[in-house]
Amino acid sequence: MKTIRLYLSNSLPHRDGIIEEMDGPSFSTALESLVAQYGAMGERYLKAADRFVDFWRDEVAGGCIDPKARVLILHPEEMERRFSAVLDRCETRPERTVLMVWTIGEALERRSAAIMSEKGRSMEGLLLDVAGSIMLYKMHAALLGWVETTLAPLLGKPVSGELYPGFGGMLQDVMEDIEKNARTDETIGVRARGAGMLHPRKTQCSFVVLGQSTTDRWDVVLPCSPCTGAKCLYHQLGGCHLTVMGGGRFDGAGKRETP
Structure with missing residues (x-):
């Protein structure tokens, strides 16, 4: 298990600029989906997967992932001022919006690149990269669950949906606004780069919409x-x-x- 280090703030005028650092939710570093994928392919592939899982445990123990997340609670007027382009993708105006940016850090991608450059280890390095992506997906699930069960009840607003910059026609250049407004570089080491990308590469973000909705909950x-x-x-x-x-x-x- 790994615990996500959270950097939380609220856009209320008397709280704006105050970032609290705390332990957030935890997630499993097991690779169930990868093992299941290879298990379905036969005994030989399953043995190879088991060998990689042993290697993965050593990499995790060695600190190849450093899960951190920046969480910013945005009130309607601040959402309009800072991320008006995102509001155009919402079915209704959110009562609150929670910006989440999460990363496993840079160590894994450096380690993966180094292994892939070694003779005969390209597949091992690629699988390490895949494992890093799986950790990102698990972080997302853990953070969304934390918002639903902990943060949303505190705010008195249910989760009604989630949006992802760069998907579904949402503007990718919002990444620069995310870095600037959430101060991700100074908190979790995440920077915006050209073509709507965030760095480190193993980084994702979303806007969680809170409040009563006239439609069923929507997740994209x-x-x-x-x-x-x-x-x-x-x-x-x-x-x-x-x-x-x-x-x-x-x-x-x-x-x-x-x-």
């Missing part, structure tokens, strides 16, 4: 664009986020397939 778990389905190397290695998060897999033509 979308495929990569373009999605190549079974041809995707990440899918073949057990790292497709749709499968790991229980959202199924897309066939590349916008149709959802069950895992």
Whole structure:
């Protein structure tokens, strides 16, 4: 298990600028989805997966992941001022919005690149990268659960949806606004880079919408664009986020397939 280090703040005028550091939710570092993927392929593949899992445990013990998250509670007027482009994607105006940015840090991607450069270890390095992505998905689930069970009740507002910058037509250049307004560089070491990217590479973000909604709760778990389905190397290695998060897999033509 790993515990996420949280950096939490509220946009209320008398609280703006005050960032509290605390222990957040924990998540399992086990690779169940990867083992299941290889187990379905046969005994030989399962043995290879088991060997990698042993290697992964050593890497985790050695500090290859450093889970941190920046959480910013945004009130309506601050959401309008700081992230007006995001509001255009909401079905109704949120009563509160929670910006979450989470990362496992830079160590794993450096370690993965170093291993892939060694002769005969390219697959091991790639699997390490896949494992890092799986940890990001697990962090997301842990953080969203924490918002639903801890933060939302404190605010008196239920979770009604979630939006992801860079997906579903949402502007990718909002990343620079995220770094600036959430001060992610000074808190969790996350910086915005060109083409709507965040660095370290193993970093994700979302806007969790709180408040009563006129429609059923909506969660947007979308495929990569373009999605190549079974041809995707990440899918073949057990790292497709749709499968790991229980959202199924897309066939590349916008149709959802069950895992």
